[in-house]
Amino acid sequence: MPRYLSIFGVLLFILCNFRFKNYIMAVAKPFNLTKWIEENRDTLKPPVGNRNLYREADDYIVMIVAGPNARKDYHYNETEELFYQLEGNIEVHIQDEGVKKTMKLGPGDMYLNPAKVPHSPVRHENSLGLVVERKRVDLPGEDGLLWFCDHCNHKLHEVYFPLEDIEKDFLKHFKDFYASEDLRTCDNCGEVMPTDPRFVADED
Numbered sequence: 001m002p003r004y005l006s007i008f009g010v011l012l013f014i015l016c017n018f019r020f021k022n023y024i025m026a027v028a029k030p031f032n033l034t035k036w037i038e039e040n041r042d043t044l045k046p047p048v049g050n051r052n053l054y055r056e057a058d059d060y061i062v063m064i065v066a067g068p069n070a071r072k073d074y075h076y077n078e079t080e081e082l083f084y085q086l087e088g089n090i091e092v093h094i095q096d097e098g099v100k101k102t103m104k105l106g107p108g109d110m111y112l113n114p115a116k117v118p119h120s121p122v123r124h125e126n127s128l129g130l131v132v133e134r135k136r137v138d139l140p141g142e143d144g145l146l147w148f149c150d151h152c153n154h155k156l157h158e159v160y161f162p163l164e165d166i167e168k169d170f171l172k173h174f175k176d177f178y179a180s181e182d183l184r185t186c187d188n189c190g191e192v193m194p195t196d197p198r199f200v201a202d203e204d
């Protein structure tokens with residue numbers, strides 16, 4: 001066989017393999033989420049409250065997220081995020097054009113957070129919800145973390161970065177912020193945001 005044909009064959013194989021491995025998720029049978037929750041309830045307790053339901057998915061992150069959580073940060077991402085509450089209650093604080101608003105969700109309630117709206121979900125004990133968001137791979141833009149003064153809602157600090165691992169990439173920025181009283185001090189009213197060991201707990 002001419003050499004160029006074998007090289008062509010190898011390239012074709014790599015191309016096909018790349019395409020199928022990277023762009024097409026294998027067909028997965030439907031499953032009963034209610035039953036899955038009952039079977040996995042023990043794994044949805046602190047410190048690890050998140051379970052990814054479709055690790056092989058190409059476009060979406062589909063998670064079951066349990067409470068309680070301890071977070072003061074707002075998360076910024078350039079795509080939408082769907083919250084569907086299954087059990088218990090959560091509050092999703094958002095920053096809507098400089099105004100803090102709170103979305104309260106109980107069992108059966110749904111909220112679609114628009115792209116680019118900073119949001120801070122506070123999850124109560126024994127709460128359980130479904131969260132759907134876009135994977136960031138191949139998408140332009142960065143994720144961000146922001147903090148706002150509890151007293152006057154003035155922005156205390158913001159940081160933006162390409163998100164690679166949704167469970168690990170935040171921790172460094174949490175540690176930087178909570179370790180610095182300067183960053184936690186409001187330029188507008190002087191209030192210092194208190195810190196808490198739970199805010200920088202490594203959940204791995």
Ligand SMILES: [Fe+2]
Nearest residue numbers: 149152186189
């Ligand atoms: Fe303030």
